[in-house]
Amino acid sequence: MSHTSSPTAFSTSRNSVLLWCEPSFEIKLKPTFCFIENNIVRCPNPEYAEKMIAAIDAVRTKGNSVGGVVTCIVRNAPRGLGTPVFDKLEAELAKACMSLPATKGFEFGSGFSGTFLTGLEHNDEFYADENGRIRTKTNRSGGIQGGISNGEIINMRVAFKPTSTIGRKQNTVTRDKKETEMIARGRHDPCVVPRAVPMVEAMVALVLVDQLMAQYAQCHLFPINPELQEPLRTASPVEFEQPQNAAAL
Template identity: 85%
Template structure:
């Protein structure tokens, strides 16, 4: 190998042209032959990737906001799992547009159809295809935006990267792409519930400057009914009204606000997650941050933990009444060293204000002229109420993939959940 490297030419001058007694210091410029023209750079084909998530439980989403429809293909689902469209429709109805005055007025039923992968109400183990048609497209609403980039939207970066852009609704960058994620998440939730009694719940904990105090929600006992009792999906009625008021304030002014979704996971099997680069919190962060409009992720004590000392932050162990090793507090967020410890996993996901707003903004056209733009179309004044089922879905996809990584050989339904007994709810309130 060494000898072959010595025979290679450098800048067009063969080493063989040097005499045995000639020193490099005596090289004349005439001995070197530089190319007269710079070679043309090779064209690189940029492939549109990133549409598939997961290792054992794999989900590929497809479709655009204003195309014929959207959906997903689920590959790796165990056979003999009871599954029907109604299992997915419950979650899709929580995500769909037109739910209330604080969401986009676009009217879609988001009715799903399972095209393959089931027979007689049971999964077959083959890929499951789920399709949802688009029925209320208004592509003409985006005629002005075909000429100029929307500030803070994916319009510009998609164009920079691919040289094409889906003006109508943003194409694959639209939140409508998340329909496939939510449908697949419903399947993942069902597997987790049957196998380990795992329950995933998310709720809105902040809208703009209205922040729900953590001590007003007990993560051990909060229910789906409490979360779904109001249009903003905040389990505390008083703060729910304040959040709705904050959204209404900007909605009528053609503006938008952001917020935070808190997600908790109860009855989590111990041992999910793999050090060192595939830590559970790292996988959860990637999944949640892949959602549109996300800007931040934290779990457990998060950034607030940086204000504590080690003696204040550490979760001390104890033996509970079921002879299980538990922690008195849960500032670790149910994950230590990248591995689930059986406590409640809790995380928070920050969403930015919706970028498409009905107010005049300065921008640049595709032909590089500065201009002004008033965006049209139908958009959420705040994405977080509808983001709740999206966050739950992504968390479910991570956990079921982790579960199947460890137990893929024995996942057949119907079964008894003998892999590990679910942890009993602790009587000690987590910090």
Template identity: 60%
Template structure:
């Protein structure tokens, strides 16, 4: 389903957490993830040309140089640090506020899951991870797997959509103007490699609806004001309204394909190009799921801390277990 590259992705905890108790110490949390299964030689032939739809040309235009081996900062490998940091954020959100962040593959190419097969109120990571493509609809997942295999066989690639829900978010998170919760979620998601679109709530489908259909009526439930529907996706006016935050992220087909394409060299010649070697994903969607979850957790935690500082009397943190996501490595000393 994905690249043949195999990395352990083991986090070596350097500081900030007591390895005996798993409790944070108040100092910056630092960790290291080592790349071991890299093959820089696969990129040797690429130094003097620009791969179509990669960051080769734009990095040269911006910086006058680029990292040829692996793509440097333009490589999706940089997201391993985001996922590790997001795991810490998610652990804290879950322990202190009961917030849950769950994402899954909703569509690959033209193949979409049956939305009636997924209960967004209860779907969990075990259901998502039961298939290699991280789609909780078994029938759709089987079709998606076949499509990815067919694309790989053809030397081609596929894109798709990741859906994410953030449950139990308290009302009042977000800022009214530039730091709207919607804006910061969009910023976070669009900073991920290969992203091409973001929508919250009904998203672009809202353009086909009337206000009388799209509006979320308010009702009082158990003494609390709640929205009867959730077309807004849990955010109104850039601020959370207490309902589940719902959004989707579109990912383009992987840029590296094993087909002949026209490109240009650094010295201005037009050439035909096909990669001679390399280990690349025919579809990034299955591996994008934890990236989306991580960035969502970081944004929601950031706004929770902003609200905590501003209105500590209203937003209380429940006691809960210490951070236990990252464990200090005993066999590899910090460097």
């Protein structure tokens, strides 16, 4: 089973440096591996990459640390991945990404900013494109509606806290409950976000593979209504091999 869907993660925020936010919540930029890996902070915008590096260096020289945000987008995701109740696609993605160390926040599409909109403003209206495919004019839902992918770009952001081990004096308590001070020694990252970029990509890819396998098993091996198999038929990049014993099933 193969598919052209692939997650692309990159840095979009570091301390007070925030990469642009599209008003339609669509990621118009198509970041490639070369763009992202062209700098040490893994930001696809060279100008903002320099600002992020400067922000990290500023706190590093003071023995401090900063956090940031990793954005991950998935293009060409087939429709129909996920379930509407217990195993929602956004829930599976959130669980996978939040299992990574130092994660403190997660949001899809409009995320928390969507709470400032009305239902009419936030709803993604449907339309039929020139190829007869059902699309949405906006993507505030982040490519997932009702727990199921709708074929639009899946767009998510993962927040990572500042590194807790820093070279500054901090208060703590010993095992015998006595207050004291401590200073961490050794080499520690002033920011873990650049390291987290490929980790977010990997976790998202694993979830999507699981969902594709589940869709294959449910819709292809055990078809109930041929009309319900539309996500598999229209997703041309998907190639399935019919098992030899499928007829027996």
